[in-house]
Amino acid sequence: MILTKRLVLDILKPHHPDILEFARTIAARGAGYQVKIKVLEIDENTETLEVIIEGNNIEFELITSSIKEMGASLHSIDGVDVVNISDTESAIRD
Amino acid sequence: MGFLSQFRQLINISRSHTIARRYLVVNGFDGALTTLGLLIGFYFNNVTDLKVSITACLGAAIALGMSGFSSAYVSEAAERRQEYEKLQDAMVTDMSGSTHEKARRWVPLIIAAVNGLSPMLISLIIIVPLWLTQNGYPIPLGAIETAIGLAFGIIFLLGVFLSNVSGRFWLISGLQTLAIALLTSFFIYLVV
Numbered sequence: 490m491i492l493t494k495r496l497v498l499d500i501l502k503p504h505h506p507d508i509l510e511f512a513r514t515i516a517a518r519g520a521g522y523q524v525k526i527k528v529l530e531i532d533e534n535t536e537t538l539e540v541i542i543e544g545n546n547i548e549f550e551l552i553t554s555s556i557k558e559m560g561a562s563l564h565s566i567d568g569v570d571v572v573n574i575s576d577t578e579s580a581i582r583d
Numbered sequence: 584m585g586f587l588s589q590f591r592q593l594i595n596i597s598r599s600h601t602i603a604r605r606y607l608v609v610n611g612f613d614g615a616l617t618t619l620g621l622l623i624g625f626y627f628n629n630v631t632d633l634k635v636s637i638t639a640c641l642g643a644a645i646a647l648g649m650s651g652f653s654s655a656y657v658s659e660a661a662e663r664r665q666e667y668e669k670l671q672d673a674m675v676t677d678m679s680g681s682t683h684e685k686a687r688r689w690v691p692l693i694i695a696a697v698n699g700l701s702p703m704l705i706s707l708i709i710i711v712p713l714w715l716t717q718n719g720y721p722i723p724l725g726a727i728e729t730a731i732g733l734a735f736g737i738i739f740l741l742g743v744f745l746s747n748v749s750g751r752f753w754l755i756s757g758l759q760t761l762a763i764a765l766l767t768s769f770f771i772y773l774v775v
Contacts, residue, residue, distance in 0.1 A: 501674060501676075503670050503673075503674065503683065505595070505596050505597075505598065506592075506595065506596055506682075510595070532673065533673070534669065534670055534673035534674075535673050535674060557680060557681060558680070558681055558682055559596075559681065559682060560596075560670070560674070560678050560681035560682060560683040560684075561674075562674060562676040
């Protein structure tokens with residue numbers, strides 16, 4: 490079973506919601522999600538962010554739908570940590 | 584996501600709560616002052632027919648409600664559309680389905696409802712003593728007199744509500760709006 494443990498995303502978003510609300514909304518998508526955001530650039534209407542999401546099994550589709558819902562757009566995936574766990578470990582987790 | 588949290592998100596993202604609060608007070612004040620003006624007119628002209636008074640106040644309440652709703656909707660919809668298009672240009676992406684796009688559609692309606700309902704509901708509350716008296720529940724102080732007192736009370740409370748926003752002392756703020764109501768009544772007294 491393949492699990493995504495960490496994602497590094499380059500995101501462009503409007504000023505609202507602010508980064509605290511943005512991080513909270515993403516974190517609310519999964520128990521144990523840890524979200525770190527760094528503002529890289531601020532323009533008149535937008536800001537560019539580096540968003541790092543860590544978790545036991547990150548659901549990428551849920552994250553992207555949250556990002557779109559908040560009016561932001563995903564520019565690129567700049568980093569990933571993925572693991573392949575054994576079937577036994579997977580069964581224990583399930 | 585529940586209706587309330589979605590509603591809160593729309594209001595937060597569009598930063599509309601201050602506009603809605605402003606409209607609530609401004610148009611609520613309009614409603615209270617207009618109804619007070621009518622009641623003062625009835626009082627000084629000794630209009631005793633409550634049906635006439637109620638119908639006139641009701642007509643004013645509906646007109647204020649419709650005027651508040653339509654004017655706010657037209658101006659807010661234009662503002663939101665312009666804001667959304669500017670944001671979409673800056674984002675260089677299709678924002679349909681986003682909270683911003685939902686806010687563009689729903690926030691003008693929410694603000695229009697606040698702007699329309701606040702004067703209408705305040706006017707309706709003020710004329711409750713007239714309704715009660717007409718329906719066989721007489722008020723010792725007199726229907727028109729009680730309604731006038733109620734109007735002054737509501738205008739004072741609107742001032743108190745404003746003090747929460749501005750951080751001023753509630754009594755000063757309440758007395759300030761009350762003074763405006765008294766001045767309005769004096770002007771009406773001069774012309775009737």
